[in-house]
Amino acid sequence: MERLLENWGPDGTDADALGFADLDTLHFASVTIFDREFLDALLVIECNFDGDLETFLQRFAQKAQGLADLLNCRIGPAVSAPGEIVETLRAAAVKPAARHIGALGLSRVEILASEAVVEEVRRHLDANQGLLSQAAAPAVAAALRQAFNGRLPPVSPRRSAAEAMGAATPLVLAVLGLLALAAFCLVKHTFAPLLALAALVAIGVVSFLSAERREPVRESPQARDDPGARNENRPGFAQNHFSSIAPLKTGPVRWASLRLFMWVLNAVARLFYTKGRLGRIPSIHFAHWSIVDQGSSLIFVSNYGGTWESYLDDFIQKAADGLTGVWSHCQGFPASRRLTKGGARDERAFKRYARDTQAAEAIWFSAYPRLTTSRINNNRAIVEALAGVSKEPPERWLARI
């Protein structure tokens, strides 16, 4: 498998053997062998795509010449026909337990089309600056709309109402459940169920805090060399890829707290962080956490804009609570307190931990290497304005160009 991947890697002879470039619904993809002492070697194929899993798998299996070769290096029956490949991938598919998408609701085709339009708009303005220089913003806006009339890609809403409702459902159900319980208590004049719930929460918190206190602190030594360095900061790429795996802490308390925290984090991210940023972090294209290997390990896979250093610093300065809440469930993470405190804030220990758990991906694909999430979302706002579907005044959207 390593020999195969070597040929398909960035310096290999057959860089697109998996047909990523031809799959026009695929944004980012990677292939990584996680081979660490705490687990059996794991082959991970990461795909961030538009549409539903089934459609994607069908197309992936049709387009990818090398997929069967790759899958036949795994333990399990050999595959050759597309149907067998789809079946194998479907059986192995893991959806993220918690995730964030920076350009939510934009397909690969839309992202590339918007970039092309904005580049064209800039060229148009450069060529016509003599004529338009003395014009006021509304007149420039009108001239641009006229020039690009009929040349714009279709602008469909980024998120349907049903999707927005779906995102809100978990939290709404939780709140409704609590309200129903409270109403039940009021009607029945009994506070026993509420007290029982409060007692349950209290027991949970106390057992968590005492388990947390008893855990040994074993910080990452950074014994390994920069594992991600092979693909990092490739010339012409505004993005990088990060994938890591770490063994989870054991015990029922940590088992429950990880799942509960990831559920809350995911519900909050899906409901509130839909405009590009995760908290104050503007640079994430895709990030997701998955529990793998019979619940023993946590995988984090992310495609982000900018450098490793800037991404990790954003984690530390802008999202330390959420990250610590998840990653503190892994062995070797810098010491944390009360679930979300400490941890990632210890800059050097956290960066050592990140390097130690990071895996070097053998293959990494990006459909739009020069674009950041900020730029994608900004491009889209310009296209919406040109199409007349945004409410931004001309001064504002012209300043985006």
Place this chain on the structure above:
Amino acid sequence: MDVRKEEVQGLVFSGYAKWPAAYIRLLRIRDAGAARTWLGGELERLTYGSSDKARAEQAAHCRNLAFTHAGLMLLGLPDDGPLGFERAFREGMSDPKRALLLGDAPGGPSDTAKWKWGADPKAIHILQLLYARDDAAADDLLKAERTVTQAFLEEVTPPHAIRLSADGKEHFGFADGISQPAYKGVNADGDAGYAARRLATGELLLGYGDSLGNVSLGPVVDTAAPGAGALPKTADGLGDFALNGAYLVCRQMRQDVGGFEAMLADLATSPALTTLLPDWTPAERAAWAGARIVGRWPSGCPVTASPDRDDPQFAGRNAFLYEAADPKGHGCPFGAHVRRVNPRDSLFEPWRETGAKRSAQTLEDNDRRRLLRRGRAFGPPFNEAPEAERGLVFLALGASIERQFEFVQHSWALNPNFGGLADETDPLVSATKTTLTLQAPPFARRLSGVAGQAWTEGGGYFFLPSRSALRFLAAQ
């Protein structure tokens, strides 16, 4: 925590403006034993911080010493591993992975393979700085120093005469070194910069808390090691080699002044400037373009304070922020050099709604990227000897190379998507041609063909140890 100034080398406290002539020597140790003996005497002659300012100013010379990782290992500092010095310092500036980040990639004008020094970080061990009152005194000092050290220290490259010009300008003609951070316990009584920022001591010196409260750490040594008694103790009772030391980034930037002036003349006739400034003369447009590239006029007057002319009343002004005065970049473009390398409170996504809270938050984030600069120009002024080589020896102090100097370089200066821009890099220091977008109503204009007149021709990462740490080294 109070900083014991007499423990910290003087470069931290002063740019030695009263000693305008100086030499920088890059040295390789031939004989570590002889070098240690020399260091034992030399460390008492170095310049340290002092509470007696008047007496310090009487010194005929100022001198400081910094070391590469290879140099420290050679002198006998035990290998510190990943828990000690930063990875960047251990690997060096010309490490291939770091060169990609810093704009020194293979094939480009700043390719490390073409450097005059520093291409092999292990081949340089010591950086010696010698400051004197005038050129003749500096020459004498250098001569004496060469005689003393020639038996055991080898000059990797001829010493650079670095000079502070009388008007404080670098070779392109712009006032330099204006914005300098103030650090608690170090120079907090000095220039507070903008918005009364006073940075945590640990942003500059190792062994103190940084802006997040983490102590900036470095190597520790076993108390049983020879000379370890000279070192202060850490909380764990180990010898603290790092306390009161700082990293020193040195980067030799070559400048093509003739090329820069020709570029400005070309820009003056570009469609962008002829339509933006139709009634201006070409010379006025060229000056305007230069100010937009730098973000300041030659006097140091910020373009934000005075968009269309160099106003002497704002010369060298530093007390300003962008979000209140210039949020749209109509004065200082988002991509201008000073707005990239020190964005102050400038937002990364300028189209977002601004406000006092965002401004304060951004300032706080950016406190972790500040550099204390000690650079000086080398080579004669362009009009005296146009053919001579000239440029800037950039020197910057800080508690982290990775989080400060390298970050500023890769995530700000050379980031093609910085500040909401697309596919452009720093218009002053990029080694290759790029574009500068000029934000203006009703739409932005673009200046293409900027930059390409400055490139790197040498560099290295050094450590400026405390007096105690120097004593420890001499005792190995």
